[in-house]
Amino acid sequence: MAQTAIISKRALENLDRTVYTPKQSQLKARTLFGSYKVPAGTKTYTYRTLTERGAARVLANRGTDIPLVDADMKETSQGIITFALAANYSVQEIQEAQLAGINLDATQGQAISRGMADFEDRLVFTGNPDSNIPGLTNLSTAQNYAFPKSVVGDDPKVILNELKEAREKITQLNGYEDVTPVLALPAGAYDALDVPYNDYQPTTLIELLKNRQWFSQIVKVNELQKADNGKKDMGLIFDNSAETAQILDAEPITRQQTEYRNLTYTIPYSEQCGGLIVRAPQAIVQLKGI
Template identity: 35%
Template sequence: MTTFREDALIRPQDLNAIDNTIYETNREELKARGIFNVKTNVPAGAETYSYDVIKRSGAAKILAPGAEDIPLVDADMERHTEQIYSIAAAFRYSIQELRQGQMSGTPIETTKAATARRAIAEKENKIVWKGDAKHNILGVANAEGIQIKALDNGADGSARWTDKTGKEIVADLRQARSAINRLPGHQADTLIVTPDAMEELEKEYNENTDKTVLEYLRSQNWFSRIESTSDLEGMGDSDTNSFLVFDSSPAVIEVLIPMDITRHQQEYKFPNYKIPLEERTGGPIIRYPMAIVRGDGI
């Protein structure tokens, strides 16, 4: 027969139910690799990556009878060189943490490795969109030669999408899209906005329909991809928020990854293990910046 002592103490931990699931704060989805082609056929040991861009000049013409002034055409080769950098992070765990993990069935090493990999992936994603000022790396949103447009004010006297009608927002996007589509051989296929701007795309297109701006854009097949990222916040002139419209083909933009995230040999110094991880990246390779339009002031 079980007996109970009235003077027995109930500890707080005795009342605590332990959940075997490890929870962490939600993090924004990293979009760059899903949007741009990833170029991996460059040796990991390379310090730079160079590519050539051909610029044609001249045009043919109709010759008058007996004329000898045949026009000259030419093709100039322009070489561009990009630096390649290492992105690194490491994780550490102690012998005691390893013992505790084994005792509780918690994969300490796996969890910490995933955190380090995420840190590298976040840095890579940020470099693609906005570059790295400390190392003079430019991203897609601030690359030299892209088209930058200050948005026109709407009927309420503001360029901000929160103050514009759905129809005025569509007019902003039409201007950006047409600036790319008029370029020979290029087609705008991607729209990237900030998370707040994505919410504004849910407003009605106009008062005569219950269709949202987003639904209207999709019905018109203007873009095959419409995404959001917080990396466009503050990227415009005077730190305003921006949107990007661009041709995402590899001939315009690629992300250079000579070496994907690699785990190096662990280092041991009692009582800790340290495991470094490294990626080699050249950031975004932008071969034709004119096929990118940044709209500022949303």
């Protein structure tokens, strides 16, 4: 009998110490918008917008018809919600993990962080209708630009002119002449920009856009896929300054008290956030039919 018969298959196995995880999409909300912080427990955030109007005119000698200025103060409120996710494992699972040298807190902690961040990202872009919190894609007061046809496969020159027209919906507003907005696109539309502008130069359309500095950033946002009523893709052009929009934060991800029942531990984590507060919706353009 061969000597190898006394050696187990396990002894001949090499276990890779690295634990591999599938790649996940990059979340964009926090990279595009700043934060506006309010105390934990706040239920509603209210801001005021002042609109002033007044035009001087020539006054005749002893004239009494002096024009007056007018100012309107408008209050707008947005709710803040609490969302949560929990880790859960039994005493036996803890013992097995210790024997295997696995840190359950770290492993499940990563999953919780990602799950909470996913919810937060969706809250910014698509909102939460159940909580009456709008997102960028369903903000009723935003501007709209309709593409006659999808940019996928369209003439690069036509796409360039359409993006210019859509951008001008912001840059031609009073006070926004010097703004360089962000262009956010779903994957298909973003990849459609990576084509030569014409047959005579190798420069791609996206390179041309960057060279012209029409946009401060051109980013791919997965939440924009089928964001138009759940059927069609949508793009966005927006000013991301603090005056226009910020993420409303009341409490960061916080570990709550551990619950123990029936030999099982449950560790809840919660966050309080109001999504995106948009103070200047005229500086947001939804790109329909893209």
